Amino acid sequence: MSNDGSLSQDDAFLFGSYECHERSWDEIFQTDGRPQPHSKVLLDCLSDLTTSTFFERRALADLVFINQGITFSVYSDRRGVEKIFPFDLVPRPVGGEQWDRIEAGLNQRIHALNLFLHDIYHDQRILKEGVVPSDLVLESKGYRPEMEGFTPPGGQYLHVVGTDLIRDPSGEFLVLEDNGRTPSGVSYVLENRVVMKKVYPQLFQQCRVRRVEDYPLQLRNALSSVAPEGASEPPCIVLLSPGPYNSAYFEHSFLARHMGIELVFGRDLFVHNNRVFLGTTRGPQQVDVIYRRLDDDFLDPNAFRADSVLGVPDLMKAYRAGNVTLANAVGTGVADDKAIYPFVEDMIRFYLSENAILHNVPTYICARPKDLAYVLEHLDSLVVKAVNESGGYGMLMGPSSTKEQQQEFAEKLRANPRNYIAQPVVSLSTCPTWTDEGLAPRHVDLRPYIVSGKDRWVLPGGLTRTALVKGSLVVNSSQGGGSKDTWVMETRP
C-alpha cells in the first residue's frame, strides 16, 4: 500500500499510507495488506473518502460532541474540568459470526459468575471443594458478609456487566477483566452511534450494522423483570447517582432520560418501615428498583462507610427485607476482584460443566508465593495491577517503567501481595485511527455490555477504547484514551 506521490495531501486516498503495526493483530487489514474478510465492505465504502472529505466529517462530528456537551470529568482534575472523550471516526468492525461466538462466551461467563456469587453467599460449595481458595474470596474487599444467606430479587446479582476484551496477535479475543460493580461507558456507545449515523448515513445500510439503540429499553425491561414481589405495575425504577461532580454524571443523566426514569441523589430517598421512598412534591413515592451508580461503600452510611453522604441510611435493611431491588446487587465486587478473575474459567467448568468459550489472559496471583517470586523477577516485562483499582490507576506497565517505579512496586508487592496480580504484556490489536500523521495503527480494546434480568441480552458491539499515543497500550478514558464506534456487521447473506 504505497502512497501515490502524484496526489496532494488533501486529495490523498484515506488509507494510502496506512501501515499495520508489525506485532499486533489489525482489526481491518491482514498482514499482507488485504482487508480482513469481514472488513471488505467497510473498506470499499471508506476508500472512496479522500483526506479532505474525512476532515469535513471529523469537524462535523466534533461539533456534535461539543454542542451536546458529551463530556466526562477526571478525578485528579479538581471539580469542574470537563473533557470531551476523544472520538475517532474510523469504526472498529467485528464480523457477525465472530460476534456470535463472543456473545455466547459472554453469556456463559456472566451465567457462571452469577452462580458463583449466589454460591459464595450461601453454601460456599466452590470454596469447600477447593476450586477457588476461600481466603481469596472471604478476604476480598468486595466480599460483603451482609449478603450472606440473602438472595436478591429474581436471583440476579449482575444486572449490568461491562467485560473488557482484548485481542492478541493471533486474533483471539481474551477477557482482560470483568466489571461487575458499576461499569460505565455505555452512553458513549450510544452517542457515538448517533454521531456516526449523522456522519456516514449511507454506510450503515451497506455494512448492515447491528443496532445498539435498544440498550436503554433492554435495561429498563431487565430491571422491571426483577422488581421485588409486591412492586407497583409498572415498577418505580430510579437511577441513583452520586451527583454532578461524578466523572460519569453525563452518563447517569443520559441513561435516566433514555430509560424514562428519574435521576435521583441519595438525599432524595429515605427508608421508612424497611421500604424506600422518593421525596416528591406530592409526597413520598415508593421505589421498587434502584439502578445505582454508587459503589457499595457509599450506599448506606448505617451499613457501610458511616461518612458517606451520598447514600441512603438503612437502604440495606430495606434490601434485606426484600422490598427493593438494587442493581447491581451488593457484594458483586468479589466477582470482579482481579485476584478472583484467574478462576473464572474454573467456575465455568464447576457450575456449568462446560469449557470456557472466551479465555483469560494468563495471570500470576501474587498471593501465591511461587507466583510472587516470578513476578518480582520479571517486573520489567509484566503488567502489575492492584486488584481493587479500576480506570488504569495503581498499575505498573513493566516494559515502559523506570527502575525506580519497579523498585516502588516491588516494595508494594512484598508488603501486600494479596493486593496484586501480574500478567504478561499482551500486544493489543490495532485499528486504523486518525492521528497527526494521517491514519495510523493504534491499540484498541473492547468493552461489551451484558444486561441481565430474568433473561440476558448482550449489546452488539460495545465500547471500543483506543490509545491515542503511538505504541501506548493504555486505553482508559481517565488516562487520555479515546473511543470508536464498534460495528458488528452481518456476514451472512
Place this chain on the structure above:
Amino acid sequence: MISRVAEHCYWMSRYLERAENTARVLEVNQTLLLDFPIPMEQQWVPLLIISGIHDYTGDPDGEAVQNHMTWDLDNPSSIISSISAARENARNIREVISADAWERLNYYYLWINSPGALELYSYNRSEFYNRIKRINQVIYGISEGTMSHGEAWEFYLLGKYLERGCQTARILDVKYHMLLPRTEQIGTPIDNAHWVAILMSCSGYEPFHKQRPGTDPGISVADFLIFDSIFPRSVRFCLNKCLLAAHAISGRPLNRPGNEPEQQLNMLVSWLNLIRIEEVVQSGLHEALTDVIDRTHAIGKAIHGAYFTLGMRQSLGLASISTQSSATLVSLA
C-alpha cells in the same frame, strides 16, 4: 416531581431574579445621584437595607457599597453570588431545564468571572448593570420557549414572582429609609425625583404615566407599584402569579387552597385585592410594606415545608428527621 429538583428550579429562578433586581437598584441610584445632591449617609446605605444587609461595616460611599453589592462573594446577595448560586442550582438539574438555558447561564457565569466583566464595570457602569438585568431576562426567555411547561416550570414561576414581589416591596420601602420626609419636603423636586427613581428601578416609569396620565408621582407611585393589576412588577401582580403557580402545581381550584403555601398566598392576594392605598398610608406605608415582606418570607418557608423538605417524612409519621436539609443553597431571604 422529585422535591430536590423542584427546589433547585425554584432557587435558580429566585437567584436570577435577585441578580436582576440588585442591578436595577444600583443602576437607578447611580443615575439619581447625578441630578440631586443627597447627603452621603442617605445615598447608598438604604440599598443595603433593602437587600436585607444590616451588618455592613464598610465605607458608606458609592464605590464601596456598589463593590459589596456586585462583587463581594462573602455577601450572599451580591450579584456575583446570586449568579453563581443560580448556576450551581441549574447544574444540578441540567436535564430538567433545557440545554439551551443551561449553556447560556453557564456562559454568563463564565463572563461575570472574566476580566471583561470587571473592565465593563469600571468604564461603563450603566451598561454593566444593563447586562446583568439581561441575564435573567434572557434565561427566562429561553426557558419559556424551550422547557416543558410542566411542574418544574411552575416552580420556576413560583420562585421568580415571589422574589420579584418581595423585591418591589423592598424597593418601595427604601423611600422610608432614604428620606424620612419632613412634611414641608413633600412634593418638592427632591421628593418627586425619589419617587421617579423608584419607578424607574422597577421599569415602571412609562407604564405609570400611560396608565395614570397627568398624575404627580408622590404616593400614587406606591399605589401603582403595590396594587396595579397588570404591571408585571407590582406586588399584587407578582403574588397573584405565585398563587396561580401554586395551584397549577397542586391542580386544585383557586378558591380551594389546600396546603400552607396556597392558604397564605390566598390570604395575601385577597388582602392586596381589597385594600386601598389610602388605608395603607393611614396605617403607615412602611408598616404595611414590612408586613408584606414578612408575609412573603413566611410563604417562602411554607413552600419549603410543603414541597421540599419536612412534609414528605412527616406524612409518614416519622418522629425524627435526621438527614441534613437538601437546601444547601438556601438564601438569606
